[in-house]
Amino acid sequence: MSLLAPSVSAVVVAVLAGSGAARAATSGSFDILTMNVAGLPAILQSNDVPGDKATNAGTIGSDFAKYGYDVINVQEDFNYHAYIYATDNHTYRTATSGGAAIGSGLNTLANFDWIDFTRIGWDQCSDASGSDCLTPKGFTMMRTKVDSGVYVDMYNIHADAGTETGDETARNSNLQQVADYIDTWSTGNAVIVFGDTNSRYTRTADNIGIFASQNGLTDSWLRLERGGVVPTVESLCDNPSTTNDCETVDKVFYRGNSIVSMDATYFNYESSKFVQADGDILSDHNPISVVFAWTLSSSLRQSDFWGGPHGTWFSDLPTLNSHSKPKASILTFRGGSRLDSVGLTLTDGTTFVHGGTGGTQAQLTLGASEYWTSAILCQGQKSGQTRNFYIKATTSSGNTLAAGTSTSDCATLSAPAGWQIVGFVGQDGDEMDQLAFVFAPQ
Numbered sequence: 087m088s089l090l091a092p093s094v095s096a097v098v099v100a101v102l103a104g105s106g107a108a109r110a111a112t113s114g115s116f117d118i119l120t121m122n123v124a125g126l127p128a129i130l131q132s133n134d135v136p137g138d139k140a141t142n143a144g145t146i147g148s149d150f151a152k153y154g155y156d157v158i159n160v161q162e163d164f165n166y167h168a169y170i171y172a173t174d175n176h177t178y179r180t181a182t183s184g185g186a187a188i189g190s191g192l193n194t195l196a197n198f199d200w201i202d203f204t205r206i207g208w209d210q211c212s213d214a215s216g217s218d219c220l221t222p223k224g225f226t227m228m229r230t231k232v233d234s235g236v237y238v239d240m241y242n243i244h245a246d247a248g249t250e251t252g253d254e255t256a257r258n259s260n261l262q263q264v265a266d267y268i269d270t271w272s273t274g275n276a277v278i279v280f281g282d283t284n285s286r287y288t289r290t291a292d293n294i295g296i297f298a299s300q301n302g303l304t305d306s307w308l309r310l311e312r313g314g315v316v317p318t319v320e321s322l323c324d325n326p327s328t329t330n331d332c333e334t335v336d337k338v339f340y341r342g343n344s345i346v347s348m349d350a351t352y353f354n355y356e357s358s359k360f361v362q363a364d365g366d367i368l369s370d371h372n373p374i375s376v377v378f379a380w381t382l383s384s385s386l387r388q389s390d391f392w393g394g395p396h397g398t399w400f401s402d403l404p405t406l407n408s409h410s411k412p413k414a415s416i417l418t419f420r421g422g423s424r425l426d427s428v429g430l431t432l433t434d435g436t437t438f439v440h441g442g443t444g445g446t447q448a449q450l451t452l453g454a455s456e457y458w459t460s461a462i463l464c465q466g467q468k469s470g471q472t473r474n475f476y477i478k479a480t481t482s483s484g485n486t487l488a489a490g491t492s493t494s495d496c497a498t499l500s501a502p503a504g505w506q507i508v509g510f511v512g513q514d515g516d517e518m519d520q521l522a523f524v525f526a527p528q
C-alpha cells in the first residue's frame with residue numbers, strides 16, 4: 087500500500103475457497119496505481135524523460151516495491167520491462183506480451199491473484215499523428231480476487247494517441263470497444279478501468295463520458311477533485327504535478343455491484359514518489375493512485391469460483407437484484423461424464439439455467455423452510471481445458487442432489503451461516519466451465 091494513503095485493512099481475516107463455511111471479511115480497502123512507464127526504445131522515443139531508460143525502469147520497479155500498491159497497471163511497458171520486474175517484488179504479475187512492435191505494453195503487478203486474464207487488441211488504430219499502429223495496443227481484463235467472495239473486474243487500457251481527426255475517431259472507437267466489452271464480460275460485476283485513455287473531457291469527439299453513460303462507472307478524479315462537474319476548459323498538469331485539480335489523460339473509473347459497494351476515498355498524482363536520484367522525472371506521465379473502500383452487501387454475496395477460464399460470462403445478479411426475499415424451491419442439474427448444466431427455480435417461479443442440454447437431468451424440490459446451503463464442485467480437464475465435472479448440493483435438511491462425475495480436485499462452497507444459495511455467476515458453453523454461487527439471507 088501507499089505510505090501516504092489511508093492504511094489498507096480487512097475487518098476479519100478471510101479463509102480460502104473450498105474450506106467450507108467461510109468467515110470472510112465484510113469490508114476493507116485497497117489502493118491502485120496507473121502509470122505510463124515510457125518504455126518505448128530510447129532510439130524511437132525519448133518521452134522527454136532525461137537519463138538512461140534501463141536505469142529509470144529499475145527505479146520505477148523499486149518504487150513499486152517500496153510503496154507496495156495493491157494493483158498496478160502499467161502502459162508502454164515495452165523494451166525495459168525486465169528492469170522493472172527485476173526490482174519490483176509484487177506476488178502476482180502478468181507475463182509481458184513483448185517489446186514495441188510485438189506487445190501491447192500493458193502489464194499488471196498485484197498483491198491479489200486473479201482469474202480470466204485476457205488481452206484484447208483494438209479494432210481501430212490511427213497513424214494520423216504518432217505511430218499508434220506500430221504496435222498492437224489495446225486493453226486487458228482480469229477478474230481480481232480482492233478477498234474471499236470479493237471480485238473486481240480490472241481493466242488496463244492504452245487508447246490511441248494524438249489530436250488529429252483520425253486519432254480522435256480511432257480513440258472514440260477504442261473507448262466504445264472497452265465499454266461494449268464491459269457490457270458483455272462484466273455484466274453484474276464491480277469494475278475498475280485504469281490506464282492511459284489519451285483522452286480529456288475537452289476532446290469531445292473521444293466521448294470519454296461513455297464509461298459513465300454506458301457502463302455506470304464513476305471517474306475518481308471528477309468525483310474527488312472536481313465535485314463531479316465535467317470540465318469544459320482544458321487544464322494541463324505540470325510533471326511532477328503539484329496539484330490534483332489539473333487533468334491528465336491517465337484516468338481511473340469504477341463501479342461497485344449488488345454484492346460489493348465501492349467508494350474512491352483518495353486520489354493523488356504520485357509524481358513526487360517517482361523521481362530519479364537527481365530529482366528528475368521517471369516518466370512523461372504523472373502516475374495516479376486511488377484508494378478504494380469496499381463493503382459487502384447485506385442482501386447478496388457470492389462464493390469463490392471453481393473451474394476454468396473458458397466459455398461465456400453469465401450472471402444472475404441483475405435478476406436477483408429485483409427480488410426482495412429470493413429462495414430456491416427446485417434445483418435442476420444435468421450431468422454425465424461431466425457437468426452439463428446447473429439451474430434453480432425460485433419460489434416466485436423465476437428460473438435460472440446455465441450450460442447445455444446434454445447429460446441426464448436430476449431434480450430436487452425443497453420444502454417451504456428448506457434452504458440450499460452448500461455445494462461441492464469438482465473440476466477436471468477436457469480437451470486440455472479445465473471445467474466443472476461434478477456438483478453435489480446439500481440443503482439445510484440434509485437432502486442432496488448430484489450430477490456429473492466426481493474428480494480428485496474438489497471444493498466445498500458453502501453459504502455463510504444464516505445464508506443460502508439462490509443463483510449463479512460464471513462462464514459456460516455447452517458445459518459448466520466456471521461456476522460460483524450467489525448467496526442471500528435465509
Ligand SMILES: *[C@@H]1O[C@H](CO)[C@@H](O)[C@H](O)[C@H]1NC(C)=O
Nearest residue numbers: 148151152153154175176177
Ligand atoms: C517488497 O519490498 C519492500 C521494500 O522495498 C518491502 O517493504 C515489502 O514487504 C516487500 N514485499 C514483498 C511482497 O515481499
